Amino acid sequence: MTERAPAKINLCLFLGPTRPEDGRHELVSVMQSLTLADELTMTAAPGEADEVLCPGIEGPNLAAAALAAFREETGWDGPPQRIEIAKRVPVAAGMGGGSGDAAAVLRLAARAAGGAADDELLRAIGARLGADVPAQVRPGRSLATGMGDRVEALADAPPFGVLVLPGERPLSTGAVYAEADRPGLPRAPAALAERHAAVRAALAAAGDLPRGLLVNDLEAAALALEPAIEHAMDAALSVGADHVMVSGSGPTVLGLFLGADGVRRARAAAAALGDRCPAPLTAAPEPGW
Secondary structure, three states: OEEEEEEEEEEEEEEEEEOOOOOOEEEEEEEEEEEEEEEEEEEEOOOOOOEEEOOOOOOOOHHHHHHHHHHHHHOOOOOOEEEEEEOOOOOOOOOOHHHHHHHHHHHHHHHHOOOOOOHHHHHHHHHHHOOOHHHHOOOOEEEEEOOOOEEEEOOOOOOEEEEEEOOOOOOOHHHHHHHHHOOOOOOOHHHHHHHHHHHHHHHHHHOOOOHHHOOEOOHHHHHHHOOOHHHHHHHHHHOOOOEEEEOOOOOOEEEEEEOOOHHHHHHHHHHHOOOOOOOOEEEOEOOOO
């Protein structure tokens, strides 16, 4: 069995206070899956235990944790499985690559178990793994609130193109959140609620977010840890991006090219920056599944 695991971007990410019980942040985010995606294959494992193979990636990963969590939560005792991941989404780049892989594993495991878990249960399992996983259980466009565990599917986005400029060095998500906490950036509950209301109003009125709401509250922290991000942002603007922002916790920079010709313009921008290393990538919104 195979599953695609699309990357995601946060078209907005408003960060609220931490929860006293587990230290995880409340948030409000419109998450958009992209056509840029990993591919996962599940087959019978040759040994007596589940295994996850991802060339070039060593150590524990969310995909393996997802399969273990599925077995624990559902009681599924099917035979050992091997999961092979063909990586295309940049690693440790703020694009939800690991979370998307974990969500894809949950879908594969549910299929292998004969549909023993619906999306609601898969999202509940995903919430134990990380804030980005629940929204990626069913790729598309969604509004995530709470600690990312409350997910509301949205209509597909108007057309646009995305220029993806990966960073030279990965950034730790935990380090970026810690940096964001230092200056007291997280919004107070009332301020987070105000941003939530503004996002809902914009979506109801126009079906999209105005540029004033294309905000990533983690951007300043990512820039503080990796100043080279600013040069990538300048590069994206120099080739005509309509809006530039850091993707999630960074260090990837996104250039958004809005409108029906956005994908074409994003591809032209990537060609113009073809001498960059790592090489630019392009993508379009992934329709809802």
